[in-house]
Amino acid sequence: MFENNSQTALDGFMIQFNKNTFGLAAAGPVQVAQVPPGGSARTLxxxxxxxxxxQGPPNTLLQVAVKNNQQPVWYFNDKFSLHVFFSEDGRMERTSFLETWKSIPDTNEIAKDLTSAIIQSIDSTIENLAASNVFxxxxxxxxxKEVLYLSCKGPKAVPFLIELTAAVGVxxxxxxxxxxxxxxxxLFFEAMESLLK
Incomplete structure (x- = not known):
């Protein structure tokens, strides 16, 4: 959403993203009609x-530049969560999960305590995660403790095989x-922590 807090009508909006881990870029020009003083306009x-x-270690930072015909370039940073890339085809059957688990080296297993995450109910957690393509x-x-096994696919169809261990309500x-x-x-742990709040 663009809000115009200036005294002048703004038009000719353009947007550009700096190089980033997942190569995110605009698929076309940003479509925004003229925004009058005190007005706002929404666009997708x-x-x-x-x-x-x-290059470099993966991160979820987006550096954005926005300009229009009346003002200089505005720069800002934004962050996104890795789960926006989880695809709808990330569901695995139990046998496929076990075969994939065995095929990935043990050195590729990483664990972290998500201290602010909580599972209030197994069923609602499973439902909420499925809505974000974690199956x-x-x-x-x-x-x-309850132990849940889940799967999802990230960017470039990379599988994530997940084990969550928690005492319900704690x-x-x-x-x-x-x-x-x-x-x-x-990045995966950040996404899971935000999904388990």
């Missing part, structure tokens, strides 16, 4: 991936992930 900007790739595979009970979830792209694990 379709994005493409792998157009504008940066239930199996569950078991270990002492007083803050703190242990999240283990096994993936062919372990460099994405920190």
């Amino acid at each position: 900007l379709p994005m493409v991936m792998y157009q504008n790739l940066s 239930f595979v199996a569950k078991r009970r270990n002492a007083n 803050p703190g979830v242990k999240c283990a992930v096994k993936t062919p792209s372990p460099e994405l694990a920190p």
